[in-house]
Amino acid sequence: MHFTKILLAEDDSDDQKLFLDFLDNRDDLFILPIVENGARLLEVMDSMPPEELPDLIILDQNMPQKNGLQTLDELKSNPAYHSIPVVIYSTYADAMLTKKAMEKGADMVAMKPLNQQGYHEMMDTFLQLCQK
Amino acid sequence: MEARHRSIQDYEYELELLRSQLEEANETIEAIRTGQIDAIVVQGDNGHQLYTLKSADHTYRVFIEKMTEGAVTLNNQGLILYCNSRFASMVNTPLSYIIGMDFEQFIAADQLSSYKELFGKAWTEDCKGELSLENENQFMPVQLSLTALELDEGKALSIIVTDLTRQKNNEQQLRDNNEQLAKMNEALELSNNDLQQFASVASHDLQEPLRKIMVFSNILKEKYGKELSEDSNHYLNKIIDSSGRMKALIIDILNYSRLSENNTLLQPVDLNELMHELLEDFELSIRDKKATIQVGKLPFLHVNRGQIRQVFQNIISNALKFQRPGVDPVIIINSKLVKSLSFDSEEDPNGAYALISIRDNGIGFKEKFATDIFALFERLNPKDKFEGTGIGLAIAKKIVEKHHGIIKATGKEMGGSHFMIILPLNQQ
Numbered sequence: 001m002h003f004t005k006i007l008l009a010e011d012d013s014d015d016q017k018l019f020l021d022f023l024d025n026r027d028d029l030f031i032l033p034i035v036e037n038g039a040r041l042l043e044v045m046d047s048m049p050p051e052e053l054p055d056l057i058i059l060d061q062n063m064p065q066k067n068g069l070q071t072l073d074e075l076k077s078n079p080a081y082h083s084i085p086v087v088i089y090s091t092y093a094d095a096m097l098t099k100k101a102m103e104k105g106a107d108m109v110a111m112k113p114l115n116q117q118g119y120h121e122m123m124d125t126f127l128q129l130c131q132k
Numbered sequence: 133m134e135a136r137h138r139s140i141q142d143y144e145y146e147l148e149l150l151r152s153q154l155e156e157a158n159e160t161i162e163a164i165r166t167g168q169i170d171a172i173v174v175q176g177d178n179g180h181q182l183y184t185l186k187s188a189d190h191t192y193r194v195f196i197e198k199m200t201e202g203a204v205t206l207n208n209q210g211l212i213l214y215c216n217s218r219f220a221s222m223v224n225t226p227l228s229y230i231i232g233m234d235f236e237q238f239i240a241a242d243q244l245s246s247y248k249e250l251f252g253k254a255w256t257e258d259c260k261g262e263l264s265l266e267n268e269n270q271f272m273p274v275q276l277s278l279t280a281l282e283l284d285e286g287k288a289l290s291i292i293v294t295d296l297t298r299q300k301n302n303e304q305q306l307r308d309n310n311e312q313l314a315k316m317n318e319a320l321e322l323s324n325n326d327l328q329q330f331a332s333v334a335s336h337d338l339q340e341p342l343r344k345i346m347v348f349s350n351i352l353k354e355k356y357g358k359e360l361s362e363d364s365n366h367y368l369n370k371i372i373d374s375s376g377r378m379k380a381l382i383i384d385i386l387n388y389s390r391l392s393e394n395n396t397l398l399q400p401v402d403l404n405e406l407m408h409e410l411l412e413d414f415e416l417s418i419r420d421k422k423a424t425i426q427v428g429k430l431p432f433l434h435v436n437r438g439q440i441r442q443v444f445q446n447i448i449s450n451a452l453k454f455q456r457p458g459v460d461p462v463i464i465i466n467s468k469l470v471k472s473l474s475f476d477s478e479e480d481p482n483g484a485y486a487l488i489s490i491r492d493n494g495i496g497f498k499e500k501f502a503t504d505i506f507a508l509f510e511r512l513n514p515k516d517k518f519e520g521t522g523i524g525l526a527i528a529k530k531i532v533e534k535h536h537g538i539i540k541a542t543g544k545e546m547g548g549s550h551f552m553i554i555l556p557l558n559q560q
Contacts, residue, residue, distance in 0.1 A: 014344055062336075091339045092386075095438070112343060115350030 003030035004130055007054035009041040010034060011063045022123055038066025042074055045081065054084060055130040061090035061097060069100055076105040085129040166197055202293030210235050210251060219293055223267045240266040254278035254289055273300045331389030335382045346375045384523035391530045398559055401437045403430035410444055417452055423461035430467050431486040434558045439531045446524035447551050451492035456546060462493045473538060473554055490551045496543035505541055535559060
């Protein structure tokens with residue numbers, strides 16, 4: 001059985017908790033430590049052996065040091081990470097953010113959901129990206 | 133010896149004689165000055181003598197005397213041979229004193245050197261210069277136009293003196309006004325920027341905690357709703373509803389503030405196609421409310437598609453929302469081309485403006501609220517009956533105005549609303 005590895009960059013502890021709650025219910029997902037910003041995410045990935053690299057990267061847009069779009073830029077311009085699906089999610093995802101993210105090669109842009117059910121649905125949609 | 137014996141009467145007689153001679157002489161001078169005479173006859177030792185005036189050109193003498201500029205003639209020493217009365221009033225000195233004075237005496241001390249330069253240069257070529265006249269600490273900015281004249285008696289210099297006081301005042305005022313305008317512009321730009329930044333930051337930063345309120349009250353409800361009392365559930369729902377309304381408000385404010393940004397992308401838009409797409413989005417609501425919507429032929433416009441879509445979306449959603457109780461909504465959308473940007477403008481198939489009308493049979497509004505409804509946060513109806521943020525029509529108005537158009541609404545209470553929008557077909 002293949003365990004899908006999700007790497008989340010998220011600085012908000014409540015949102016980190018929501019993610020962990022979600023993982024608790026999913027045995028098919030492999031746990032990677034959550035990173036608190038984009039710069040840290042790139043550091044962590046640079047130190048990973050290729051077979052350990054995540055199957056899906058979730059970036060919060062508003063993070064200190066490196067925000068979602070900046071991190072996305074670096075991920076997509078690095079041939080080693082280029083093919084890993086990346087999604088950006090944010091409290092406020094307007095047309096502008098969506099357009100910019102899509103141009104930079106994001107696979108999906110989402111608004112942070114307002115309840116747990118929404119959170120699960122969002123995650124399921126994200127996960128479909130790595131089954132392609 | 134004889135003089136000693138002259139009586140007071142003799143002196144008075146002589147004084148009277150001299151006085152009348154002076155008067156006569158003054159009259160003569162005045163007559164010459166004002167051009168009333170071309171020649172004078174004077175009784176001399178050898179009988180009558182005729183004096184004609186050189187350059188005795190009646191027209192020009194009148195002209196020079198009456199003109200609003202000062203006119204002065206100088207000899208090669210710079211002494212004043214002649215001046216008109218305008219110049220005398222400019223330097224606030226009686227005419228009779230001026231003749232024979234050095235023109236330099238009327239030049240402001242700090243500008244003597246530039247006057248001397250002009251004076252020296254004028255003998256070989258016409259020249260002009262700006263400086264100040266001075267008399268008893270009264271300064272007057274003037275322009276001097278100097279021209280050398282060849283007269284029989286030798287060379288002379290004619291100077292036209294133009295009072296620049298008003299011009300200088302105007303220039304100064306213009307400069308002051310411009311400066312003030314620039315300052316105000318700057319302040320306005322700053323406050324606009326501040327406002328936009330405030331709206332954007334406030335909206336972004338307000339959303340974060342708000343979302344938490346929503347997420348956790350939702351989780352509370354999902355997880356523990358069953359364990360809570362009916363009262364507790366009621367309060368929890370209030371929290372969820374209110375935070376939902378606040379979220380809608382914040383997003384609307386954010387959108388409203390975004391409209392001030394100058395990043396509008398214009399493109400040709402087929403309103404027919406746009407309206408079709410919009411009505412598809414409303415399909416559910418239209419079916420729910422059993423609404424009938426009729427759309428006539430609409431024009432092509434050169435606009436920002438997303439923004440214009442927002443205008444119609446806001447107006448149509450209002451038309452669906454403010455339904456009269458028990459009456460199925462009817463909305464009629466139509467358009468025609470008109471001559472000018474005015475609601476009185478007549479129809480013109482070749483007009484450069486499109487008038488789009490959206491009419492409904494809903495609750496309408498009191499005529500006196502016709503302008504109020506476009507104000508930010510204006511709500512005419514209680515929000516427990518009709519949901520909404522009160523920003524929709526303000527946004528619509530701002531977008532229409534951004535596209536150099538106009539919008540108005542007419543209506544009667546319980547008699548439906550009628551929105552009219554005029555937009556230029558092309559944005560210049």
